[in-house]
Amino acid sequence: MTGGNGAIRGAFFDFVDDPWKHVGNEQVASRFFADGLLVVKDGIIEDFGPYEEVSKRNAGVDITHIKNRLIMPGFIDGHIHFPQIRVLGAYGHQLLDWLQSWIFPEETKYRDRDYATEAAQHFFRALLAGGTTTCQAFTTSFPVTTEVFFDEAAKRNMRVIAGLTGIDRFAPDDYIISADDFYKSSKALIEKYHRKGRNLYAITPRFAVGCTEAMMDRCSQLKKEHSDLWINTHISENPTEVRQVKEYYPDCCDYTEVHEKHGLLGPKFTAGHGVWLTNDEFRRFSKAGAAVSFCPLSNLFLGSGLFRIGRATDPEHRVRLSLGSDMGGGNALSPIRVLEEAYKVGMCNNTMLDGSVNPREQDVAEAERNKLSSYRAFYLATLGGAHSLYLDDLLGNFDKGKEADFVAIDWSAGQDAMAWHQSLTADASPNTVEEAAQLLFGVMACGDDRNIDETWIAGTRLYKKGEPDVMPAMA
Amino acid sequence: MTGGNGAIRGAFFDFVDDPWKHVGNEQVASRFFADGLLVVKDGIIEDFGPYEEVSKRNAGVDITHIKNRLIMPGFIDGHIHFPQIRVLGAYGHQLLDWLQSWIFPEETKYRDRDYATEAAQHFFRALLAGGTTTCQAFTTSFPVTTEVFFDEAAKRNMRVIAGLTGIDRFAPDDYIISADDFYKSSKALIEKYHRKGRNLYAITPRFAVGCTEAMMDRCSQLKKEHSDLWINTHISENPTEVRQVKEYYPDCCDYTEVHEKHGLLGPKFTAGHGVWLTNDEFRRFSKAGAAVSFCPLSNLFLGSGLFRIGRATDPEHRVRLSLGSDMGGGNALSPIRVLEEAYKVGMCNNTMLDGSVNPREQDVAEAERNKLSSYRAFYLATLGGAHSLYLDDLLGNFDKGKEADFVAIDWSAGQDAMAWHQSLTADASPNTVEEAAQLLFGVMACGDDRNIDETWIAGTRLYKKGEPDVMPAMA
Numbered sequence: 045m046t047g048g049n050g051a052i053r054g055a056f057f058d059f060v061d062d063p064w065k066h067v068g069n070e071q072v073a074s075r076f077f078a079d080g081l082l083v084v085k086d087g088i089i090e091d092f093g094p095y096e097e098v099s100k101r102n103a104g105v106d107i108t109h110i111k112n113r114l115i116m117p118g119f120i121d122g123h124i125h126f127p128q129i130r131v132l133g134a135y136g137h138q139l140l141d142w143l144q145s146w147i148f149p150e151e152t153k154y155r156d157r158d159y160a161t162e163a164a165q166h167f168f169r170a171l172l173a174g175g176t177t178t179c180q181a182f183t184t185s186f187p188v189t190t191e192v193f194f195d196e197a198a199k200r201n202m203r204v205i206a207g208l209t210g211i212d213r214f215a216p217d218d219y220i221i222s223a224d225d226f227y228k229s230s231k232a233l234i235e236k237y238h239r240k241g242r243n244l245y246a247i248t249p250r251f252a253v254g255c256t257e258a259m260m261d262r263c264s265q266l267k268k269e270h271s272d273l274w275i276n277t278h279i280s281e282n283p284t285e286v287r288q289v290k291e292y293y294p295d296c297c298d299y300t301e302v303h304e305k306h307g308l309l310g311p312k313f314t315a316g317h318g319v320w321l322t323n324d325e326f327r328r329f330s331k332a333g334a335a336v337s338f339c340p341l342s343n344l345f346l347g348s349g350l351f352r353i354g355r356a357t358d359p360e361h362r363v364r365l366s367l368g369s370d371m372g373g374g375n376a377l378s379p380i381r382v383l384e385e386a387y388k389v390g391m392c393n394n395t396m397l398d399g400s401v402n403p404r405e406q407d408v409a410e411a412e413r414n415k416l417s418s419y420r421a422f423y424l425a426t427l428g429g430a431h432s433l434y435l436d437d438l439l440g441n442f443d444k445g446k447e448a449d450f451v452a453i454d455w456s457a458g459q460d461a462m463a464w465h466q467s468l469t470a471d472a473s474p475n476t477v478e479e480a481a482q483l484l485f486g487v488m489a490c491g492d493d494r495n496i497d498e499t500w501i502a503g504t505r506l507y508k509k510g511e512p513d514v515m516p517a518m519a
Numbered sequence: 520m521t522g523g524n525g526a527i528r529g530a531f532f533d534f535v536d537d538p539w540k541h542v543g544n545e546q547v548a549s550r551f552f553a554d555g556l557l558v559v560k561d562g563i564i565e566d567f568g569p570y571e572e573v574s575k576r577n578a579g580v581d582i583t584h585i586k587n588r589l590i591m592p593g594f595i596d597g598h599i600h601f602p603q604i605r606v607l608g609a610y611g612h613q614l615l616d617w618l619q620s621w622i623f624p625e626e627t628k629y630r631d632r633d634y635a636t637e638a639a640q641h642f643f644r645a646l647l648a649g650g651t652t653t654c655q656a657f658t659t660s661f662p663v664t665t666e667v668f669f670d671e672a673a674k675r676n677m678r679v680i681a682g683l684t685g686i687d688r689f690a691p692d693d694y695i696i697s698a699d700d701f702y703k704s705s706k707a708l709i710e711k712y713h714r715k716g717r718n719l720y721a722i723t724p725r726f727a728v729g730c731t732e733a734m735m736d737r738c739s740q741l742k743k744e745h746s747d748l749w750i751n752t753h754i755s756e757n758p759t760e761v762r763q764v765k766e767y768y769p770d771c772c773d774y775t776e777v778h779e780k781h782g783l784l785g786p787k788f789t790a791g792h793g794v795w796l797t798n799d800e801f802r803r804f805s806k807a808g809a810a811v812s813f814c815p816l817s818n819l820f821l822g823s824g825l826f827r828i829g830r831a832t833d834p835e836h837r838v839r840l841s842l843g844s845d846m847g848g849g850n851a852l853s854p855i856r857v858l859e860e861a862y863k864v865g866m867c868n869n870t871m872l873d874g875s876v877n878p879r880e881q882d883v884a885e886a887e888r889n890k891l892s893s894y895r896a897f898y899l900a901t902l903g904g905a906h907s908l909y910l911d912d913l914l915g916n917f918d919k920g921k922e923a924d925f926v927a928i929d930w931s932a933g934q935d936a937m938a939w940h941q942s943l944t945a946d947a948s949p950n951t952v953e954e955a956a957q958l959l960f961g962v963m964a965c966g967d968d969r970n971i972d973e974t975w976i977a978g979t980r981l982y983k984k985g986e987p988d989v990m991p992a993m994a
Contacts, residue, residue, distance in 0.1 A: 130939050133964030135892070138870060170935035283875035344819075345964070347866025375859065375964050376934055384850065391822025395613065400758035417610070459851055459968050460645035464605050489608030489820070489850050492967065493934050 046201060046241075047087015047448065048503025051102060053095055054110040054452070055473050056080035057480050058117050058441040059427040063419040064357045067412065070419040075441070076477035081107070082115070084448040087201070087502030092442045110452050112473050113497055114480060116422065117441050118177025118449035119379035120429030122337035123276075123316035123368025125182045126193050126206070127151040127160070129167040132372035139282040139346050139373075140214075140253070147372070148219050155186040164196035172200075172507040174378035175496040177449035180205040180276055180314060180337070180366075180433060182248060185221035187229040194237040199515060201502050203439060203447060205274050207246040208233055210263070211254035223258035230266055238273065242447075242502075246274035251281075252289045252302045264306040274433070275308050279315035279336070282348045286320050300325040309334045312434045316368055317342075318356070319349040326352075327361045335364035335432040338424075340385035341374030353390050354397065354413035364432035367424045380495055383421045383488040390414035418484040452498035454509075455483040458491045465490060521676060521716075522562015522923065523978025526577060528570055529585040529927070530948050531555035532955050533592050533916040534902040538894040539832045542887065545894040550916070551952035556582070557590070559923040562676070562977030567917045585927050587948050588972055589955060591897065592916050593652025593924035594854040595904030597812035598751075598791035598843025600657045601668050601681070602626040602635070604642040607847035614757040614821050614848075615689075615728070622847070623694050630661040639671035647675075647982040649853040650971040652924035655680040655751055655789060655812070655841075655908060657723060660696035662704040669712040674990060676977050678914060678922060680749050682721040683708055685738070686729035698733035705741055713748065717922075717977075721749035726756075727764045727777045739781040749908070750783050754790035754811070757823045761795050775800040784809045787909045791843055792817075793831070794824040801827075802836045810839035810907040813899075815860035816849030828865050829872065829888035839907035842899045855970055858896045858963040865889035893959040927973035929984075930958040933966045940965060 056077045063070035081098035083091035083105055091098050099107075131150045136142035154160045171179060183189040183206055190208045197204040210226040211219070221229070230247065238245035247266045249255045255263075267273060280286050280299045293302050300321070303309040311333040318336040321329070329336060338351050356363040367386065371377045393414045399406025430440025439447045456463040466486050474480040487495050499507035506514055531552045538545035556573040558566035558580055566573050574582075606625045611617035629635045646654060658664040658681055665683045672679040685701040686694070696704070705722065713720035722741045724730045730738075742748060755761050755774045764774050771777050775796070778784040786808040793811040796804070804811060813826050831838040842861065846852045868889045874881025905915025914922045931938040941961050949955040962970050974982035981989055 129936055130943055132936055132940060133961065135960045135964070138866070138873070166936060166939045173935040283870065284873070287875065344860075344863035344867060347863070347868070347870045349867065349870055371936075377936060378934065385819075388819035388822070391613070392819060392824065393822070395758060395822045395824055398613070398759070400762065459853065460648040461604055461607055461641060461846075461852060464641050465607060468605055485610045486608060489610070 046502070047084070049085055050106040050108060050503065051081055051083045052110060052115065053079070053081050053107050054113055054115045055480070056082065056115045056442060057484070059423045060441065062428065063417065063423050064359070064413060070417055071477050071481065073423065074419055074477055074481070076480050078473065078475050082442055082448065084503035087448055087504070089442055089444050089446050089448050092444060110498065113452035113454055114474070114483065115450055115452050117426040117439065118451055118499065119175045119425045120366060120433065120440070121171070121176045121179040121369050121379060122314055122335070122366025122429055122433060123339050123370050124179050124377070125370070125372060126167055127154040127163065127184050127189060128372030129163055129170065133345070133375035134372065139285055139348060142346060142373070148215050151184045152216065152219050154184045154189040157188050157192060160189050160192040161196070164192055168196055168200055168202070169513055170377045172499045173496060174380070174493045175451040175499055176377065176379055177451070177499060177501055178203045178435065178439065180246060180274070182209045182250070182276065183207070184209055185211055185219060185226070187233060190233050194243045198241045198243060200506060201242060201504070203242040203244070203435070203449065205244045205246045205276065205433065207248035207276065209248045209250050210259050211250040212256050212259045214254040223256065223262045226259060227262040227266065234270055234273065244274060246276040248276045251278035251285070252293065252299065253285055260302065260306045263308060267308060273312070275313040277303070277315050279318050280320040281317035282346070283320055298322060298325055300328055304328070314366065314433060316370060317348065317351070319343055319351050323355065326355055326358070326363055329363045330361040333364065335366060337366045337368035338386060339368040339370035339374055340389045341376055341382055342370035343389065344385055345375045346373050350389050350392055352393060353386070353416065354393060354410035357413045358410070365424060366429035366432040376492070378493040379425050380488055380491045380493065383416070383425060386421065387416040387488060390416045418481045418488060421488050422484055448500065448503040450500050451496055453487060453495055454497040455487050455495065457494040457497070462486070462490055521977070522559070524560055525581040525583060525978065526556055526558045527585060527590065528554070528556050528582050529588060529590045530955070531557065531590045531917060532959070534898045535916060537903065538892065538898050539834070539888060545892055546952050546956065548898065549894055549952055549956070551955050553948065553950050557917055557923065559978035562923055562979070564917055564919050564921050564923050567919060585973065588927035588929055589949070589958065590925055590927050592901040592914065593926055593974065594650045594900045595841060595908065595915070596646070596651045596654040596844050596854060597789055597810070597841025597904055597908060598814055598845050599654050599852070600845070600847055601642055602629040602638065602659050602664060603847030604638055604645065608820070608850035609847065614760055614823060617821060617848070623690050626659045627691065627694050629659045629664040632663050632667060635664050635667040636671070639667055643671055643675055643677070644988060645852045647974045648971060649855070649968045650926040650974055651852065651854055652926070652974060652976055653678045653910065653914065655721060655749070657684045657725070657751065658682070659684055660686055660694055660701070662708060665708050669718045673716045673718060675981060676717060676979070678717040678719070678910070678924065680719045680721045680751065680908065682723035682751065684723045684725050685734050686725040687731050687734045689729040698731065698737045701734060702737040702741065709745055709748065719749060721751040723751045726753035726760070727767065727774065728760055735777065735781045738783060742783060748787070750788040752778070752790050754778070754793050755795040756792035757821070758795055773797060773800055775803055779803070789841065789908060791845060792823065792826070794818055794826050798830065801830055801833070801838055804838045805836040808839065810841060812841045812843035813861060814843040814845035814849055815864045816851055816857055817845035818864065819860055820850045821848050825864050825867055827868060828861070828891065829868060829885035832888045833885070840899060841904040841907040851967070853968040854900050855963055855966045855968065858891070858900060861896065862891040862963060865891045893956045893963060896963050897959055923975065923978040925975050926971055928962060928970050929972040930962050930970065932969040932972070937961070937965055
């Protein structure tokens with residue numbers, strides 16, 4: 045892989061395991077070096093550990109010292125819509141109305157390469173400014189949007205997943221793509237982009253309300269012909285949508301069965317939202333190795349509902365989870381803002397599960413799993429997201445051999461009250477994992493994109509707050 | 520009143536009525552001048568209207584032209600905790616646990632005048648940076664905290680409401696104040712501060728869980744002795760709290776009756792939260808002219824629940840409403856962030872009220888009232904908040920004779936995607952009320968404190984983004 049060379053010195057925080065496996069002892073899932081060194085060669089991590097040890101093994105390496113920052117793996121956004129960057133946060137009714145009045149009209153502009161290219165500059169800059177280094181993105185039903193997306197990601201050398209986004213009903217006529225055209229265009233795009241540089245391709249049926257049987261059959265065919273591909277879609281976001289799926293697929297007992305029936309539910313399959321998944325559906329997701337992308341900004345902004353974090357993390361039926369901004373249903377791109385809202389969703393769930401409203405709903409264990417500590421939260425944003433997307437062999441933490449995408453977090457930036465708040469925990473760079481985790485909770489509770497000071501892709505710094513954009517010097 | 524002199528030219532947006540009274544035609548409740556002029560004398564609005572007219576009537580006045588900004592009345596925070604500025608966004612369980620583990624230990628530090636004074640610099644700077652010009656604040660049970668609060672507000676010439684915050688159970692021993700000491704200290708503080716400069720005094724029983732009958736009786740006595748005072752407390756924030764109140768006050772049928780029984784529920788009474796108020800309680804609040812301060816940041820952060828906006832705004836039993844940050848239960852001071860979360864609460868309520876989950880819960884009219892358009896939202900943050908707090912004779916809009924507190928909003932600031940988003944509506948300063956309202960929706964949906972470019976108190980600019988603090992030159 046093309047990428048940067050050299051070493052980064054600073055305070056490092058990443059994950060080696062799932063904190064939900066270590067209730068009451070979550071810090072064992074994390075790894076912290078108050079003074080660490082990360083050695084990068086051609087964009088790949090070659091060595092990592094305490095500065096004192098690693099620097100001896102790598103004498104002469106060119107070191108960049110990032111002081112008073114917490115260096116973490118880059119954030120992973122499991123569910124985002126590239127062509128909604130301009131209409132994020134649009135006023136509307138719920139999901140289905142909002143799609144018709146705001147989203148399809150805007151996305152239709154992306155049939156134009158120039159518009160899509162202009163949009164991509166805004167989109168990728170905003171991603172990097174938020175600390176997102178990898179995303180799984182929806183595009184449009186126009187192949188050119190997907191081409192622009194992959195071309196622009198490649199210019200920045202970013203690891204991304206995307207694919208032509210199929211919809212053959214429930215959209216304006218000039219936005220719809222037929223199942224056959226979807227199949228043909230998908231084949232061409234797969235050929236041109238999949239595993240070229242850091243691009244990965246996802247078969248992308250938009251959502252079952254917008255996809256006929258014919259479209260789902262074509263997706264099924266594509267997966268059979270290209271078993272290496274990812275699959276990206278939506279599921280059970282809104283109760284009206286769920287009911288509509290039951291009307292469109294009367295032979296399926298629930299929304300999940302639509303995907304099971306077409307052989308899609310399995311590894312590398314991600315569905316966004318899952319707010320209204322039943323307990324039975326969670327169990328089938330778990331068993332299949334399929335993933336849900338939890339999109340709290342969007343679920344609150346569109347009023348879709350409260351995702352049951354504690355249910356999805358049941359150790360007996362653990363579902364792979366990533367976090368998604370779902371921008372533009374989500375009203376921000378910042379994964380830090382996603383974590384803030386994720387914490388709130390967990391807290392609201394718990395006021396039901398504590399039994400104080402309805403004693404029959406009490407579930408203390410599920411309530412405990414709903415609580416998003418900073419360990420759980422930043423795990424989801426990094427290694428957990430990578431695991432969910434079957435990318436953890438490539439990235440997600442600072443293990444040797446992984447791709448060197450990372451962010452430098454300024455824990456004191458943001459709203460005016462932030463710095464004094466954080467001074468309760470530490471006046472200088474954290475010395476212990478507990479201090480680091482406490483500062484990170486301050487970031488997720490009170491922070492936003494302002495806490496991202498630098499974003500590095502494959503060992504090259506592409507973003508520094510307050511400085512002009514840089515593009516990597518490609519080999 | 521001491522204050523600035525001169526005139527401000529720019530685009531002005533304020534309210535003259537309640538948008539909920541004008542369903543489908545909300546803009547008639549607002550007032551917009553694309554090019555307006557506001558003339559201020561000694562901090563009071565002397566003239567206001569279109570530039571062309573007003574400038575003729577005020578020849579020779581010194582004009583400050585604020586370009587490419589939307590000038591609005593300063594925001595009103597109906598519920599905020601001064602001594603929680605450093606612990607905002609603390610990780611915790613729900614309300615009662617969070618109070619014990621984070622809040623009381625921090626608030627106890629405010630028995631020290633120096634600590635409280637240092638905190639006040641952070642607190643007032645953060646208020647102004649968020650665009651808040653008036654707040655109703657809780658202090659602590661130590662009289663010195665209330666003294667510092669009023670002294671520091673007076674230095675900035677800000678219109679504030681606060682009072683010694685009484686709690687005589689459910690707190691550490693060294694934090695508790697006896698009902699008699701509370702009464703005596705309140706009397707002294709009322710004498711010293713009420714209606715001195717812009718300070719207003721509120722009798723402040725913290726919340727019924729923390730107040731014995733004796734404490735409530737003393738509050739009752741204070742109100743009888745000083746009928747001009749405000750009353751500020753909490754109500755029905757969390758289900759466990761509600762149940763605890765029923766145990767402490769077995770002769771009261773519900774939480775509201777605790778306040779009725781002590782003669783407190785009436786004009787100038789505000790209770791924060793009201794998440795779990797029954798329909799009957801809402802009706803009694805309405806009839807009494809009492810107010811609820813809706814605190815969505817906090818209600819989500821502590822998982823308290825979803826406030827029923829549409830129920831509180833039932834035209835037959837309309838409850839006076841302000842918005843509260845409830846910082847530190849709320850994880851930000853910015854009223855713009857409060858509006859974002861308020862919108863989300865309304866949207867989540869509606870997914871219940873649309874009948875798609877449970878057809879028996881369908882209520883289309885209530886659902887409509889839950890939708891927080893930018894008219895409704897910014898009304899609550901300005902004139903609506905003033906009306907709720909019985910301050911609308913003094914401030915809340917740009918009517919002649921009112922106090923000249925205002926903000927200049929930069930609708931394109933904030934997260935990276937913001938400026939391009941707003942360019943969908945207008946490339947330059949808005950020309951129509953609809954454009955202005957659309958830009959304001961963008962601000963509340965995607966913005967934060969970064970959208971506040973300037974904050975003026977009584978005709979003097981106290982805050983300009985990116986510039987050092989200024990204090991007014993007092994007469």
